[in-house]
Amino acid sequence: ARAAAVDAPPSPGALADGTKIALLANLGKPADAAEAVARGAEGVGLFRTEFLFLSASQAPTVAEQRTSYRDLLSAFPGKKVVVRMLDAGADKPLAFLNDAHEENPALGLRGLRSLRASEDILREQLTALAEADAETEADLWVMAPMVTTVEETKYFTGLAREYGLKTAGVMVEVPASALLADRVLAHADFASIGTNDLTQYTMAADRMLGSVALFQNPWHPAVLRLVGEVGAAGARTSKPVGVCGEAAADPLLALVLVGLGVTSLSMAPAALADVRLALSERTLDETRRLAEIALAADDAAGARNAVAEAFTDLP
Ligand code: PEP
Ligand code: MG
Numbered sequence: 001a002r003a004a005a006v007d008a009p010p011s012p013g014a015l016a017d018g019t020k021i022a023l024l025a026n027l028g029k030p031a032d033a034a035e036a037v038a039r040g041a042e043g044v045g046l047f048r049t050e051f052l053f054l055s056a057s058q059a060p061t062v063a064e065q066r067t068s069y070r071d072l073l074s075a076f077p078g079k080k081v082v083v084r085m086l087d088a089g090a091d092k093p094l095a096f097l098n099d100a101h102e103e104n105p106a107l108g109l110r111g112l113r114s115l116r117a118s119e120d121i122l123r124e125q126l127t128a129l130a131e132a133d134a135e136t137e138a139d140l141w142v143m144a145p146m147v148t149t150v151e152e153t154k155y156f157t158g159l160a161r162e163y164g165l166k167t168a169g170v171m172v173e174v175p176a177s178a179l180l181a182d183r184v185l186a187h188a189d190f191a192s193i194g195t196n197d198l199t200q201y202t203m204a205a206d207r208m209l210g211s212v213a214l215f216q217n218p219w220h221p222a223v224l225r226l227v228g229e230v231g232a233a234g235a236r237t238s239k240p241v242g243v244c245g246e247a248a249a250d251p252l253l254a255l256v257l258v259g260l261g262v263t264s265l266s267m268a269p270a271a272l273a274d275v276r277l278a279l280s281e282r283t284l285d286e287t288r289r290l291a292e293i294a295l296a297a298d299d300a301a302g303a304r305n306a307v308a309e310a311f312t313d314l315p
Contacts, residue, residue, distance in 0.1 A: 009040060010039065010040025010272070010273065010276060011040070011276070012040075012042055013042065013265070013275070013276055013279055014279065014280065015258070015279050015280070015282060015283055015284055015287065016280060016281055016282055016283045016286075017283040017284055017285075019283075019284045021258055021262075021263065021264060021265060021279055022042045022043065022045075022080070022242075022263070022264035022265070023040065023041065023042055023264075023265055023266075023267075023272050023275060023276055023279075024041055024042055024043050024044055024045030024046075024080070024082070024242070024244075024264055024265065024266035024267075025039075025041035025043070025044050025045065025266065025267070025268075025269045025272070026044075026045060026046040026048070026244060026266050026267055026268055026269075027044055027046070027047050027048070027072070028047075028048045028050075028051050029051045029068075030068055030071035030072040030075070031071075032269070033071075033072060033075035033076070034075065035269050036269040037075060037076075039269040039270070039272045039273065040272055040273075040276070041269055041272060042079060042080070043076055043079035043080035043081055043082075043138075043139075044072070044076060044079075044080070044081040044082055044083075044266070045080075045082050045192065045242055045244045045264060045265070045266020045267075046082060046084055046192065046244035046266050047072060047081060047082065047083045047084060048084055048087065049065075049083060049084060049085065049086050049087075049125065050086060050087060050088065050092050052064070052065060052068055053086055053088065053094055054092065054094070057095060057096065058096050059096065059121050059124065061124075062124050062127050062128045062131075063128075065124070065125060065128035065129075066128040066131045066132050069083065069128055069129055069132035069133075070132040070135055070136055072132075072138075073132055073133065073135075073136035073137075073138040073140060074136045074137075074138070076138045077136070077137040077138060078137055078138070078139070079138055079139060080138075080139045080141060081138045081139065081140055081141065082141040082142075082143055082169075082192065082242075082244075082266070083129060083140065083141070083142055083143070084142075084143050084144075084145055084171065085112070085115060085122060085125055085126075085142065085143070085144050085145060085156075086115060086121065086122075086125060086145075087110070087111050087145035087146065088110065088111075088114050088115075089105055089108060089109055089110025089111060089113075089114050090105045090106040090108070090110045090208075091106075091207065091208050093105065097114050097117075097118055097121070098110070098114060106200065106201075106206055106207075106208075110145075110146055111144070111145035111146020111147070111171075112144040112145060112146050112147055112152055112155075112156060113146065113148075115144070116152075116155070122159070123159075126142070126159065126160060126162075126163040126165065127163065129142060129163070129165065130163040130164055130165055133165065139167070140165065140166075140167070141167040141168070141169060141189070141190065142160050142165050142167070142168050142169075143168070143169045143170055143171055143190075143192055144156040144169075144170050144171065145171045145173070145194070146171065146173060146174065146197070147170035147171060147172070147173075147174070147177050147184070148174045148176050148177055149176065149177070150180060150183045150184055150186075150187065152170075153170050153177075153184045153187045153188050154187045156168065156170065157169070157170075157187055157188050157189070167189045167190065168188065168189055169188045169189050169190035169191055169192060170184060170188050170191055170192075171191075171192050171193070171194045171197075171244075172184070172191045172192070172193045172194070172198065172230050173193065173194030173195075173196070173197035173198045173201065173245075174197070174198070174201050175198070175201055175202055175226055178193075178198065178226040178227070178229050178230050179226070179229060181229055181230040181232075181233035181234070182233040182236060182237060184233075185233050185234065185237045185239045186237065188239070189239065190239055190240045190241070190242070191230055191233075191234065191239065191240075191241050191242075192241075192242045192243070192244045192266070193227055193230055193241065193242065193243045193244070193245065193262070194244060194245045195218040195223065195227070195243055195245025195246065195247035195248070196216075196218075196245040196246055197245070198218075198223060198226060198227070198245065199215075199216055199217065199218045199220065199223050199245075199247075200216060202220070202222050202223050202226060203215040203216065203217075203220060203222070203223070217300035218245065218246070218247035218250075218253065218300075219247075219253060219294070219300035219301070219303045219304045220299065220300040220303070221294060221295050221296075221297050221298070221299070221300075221303055224256065224260060224291070224294050224295055224303065225295060227243070227257060227260045227261075227262065228260040228261065228291070228295065230261070231257075231260040231261020231262050232261055234261055234263065235261050240263050240264060241261060241262055241263055241264075242262060242263065242264035242265065242266055243257050243262050243264075243265055243266065244266040244267075246267075248265040248266055248267045248271075248275070249267035249268055249271035249275065251274045251275050251277070251278035252278065252304070252307055252308060252311060253304075253307075254275045254278060254279065255278055255279065255282055255286075255287045255290050255307075255311070256287070256290050256291050256294045256303075256307060258279070258284070258287045259284075259286075259287035259288040259289070259290050259291030259292075260291045282311075282314065286314055289310070290307050290310055290311065293306045293307055293310050294306065294307050
């Protein structure tokens, strides 16, 4: 029986009381899909499309993109696959999209802002995705990076619907959109919290700069309070709220995120097993208690220590 259990496919993510928390994969290229499936990913929570663009001196053609998206989607029949529109700028500059001379690229024309400035690239991406969607069985969700305002939300979801894409949402990785999450979600089908950038922008510390790396910690209660705003808005509007930043891969922090209202977690496939195990050990009420403990701390280290202690003390 023991050998059979080892061979059985990993079970879907669930808390000890049965509450389902979808465990999804962050992927950077279609070739990584097989490993994610083997590790029990229930779909893809973040497909970074930058890989198609980063090595190119100009944007890939619609046909090239369609092939890649089709390869990705066909690995997940019947499963959710969230594809993020090109997130260029700041830490991922593209010669044909970004101005290399910005003094503060993280605060500049990046993410959806740069796509909007070159709308043809965004339209080509949506065209390729709609074509790949029509040829495959996956449940395709599209989302925009670095969305800051309600107006940007309306712009992107409106455009996605023009292309017949049914499910369109936004990444919440800027405090402004976290604080207005109710109004953002009024115009989006879902939100996915990018804790890497949300931490950078909340703590005002460049995530690329080693000298301020200590600030880049998603355990900080200020970051968690913003996550809680989005989770609560998701519950009020009955819209799914996921996390696709590195925070989701930390088993203890994953419990806190769930306690803050997050309903799916997306991470590097190698992290799935540990997070699945942590979730299975605690109920929703217990994750909410852990979240309160984290929010009451003064700083990131205090939050982590207090939650670790409380986790051990729980029966
Ligand atoms: C994030 O910011 O948390 C995120 C998932 O996006 P990226 O790391 O690609 O900026
Ligand atoms: Mg980001």
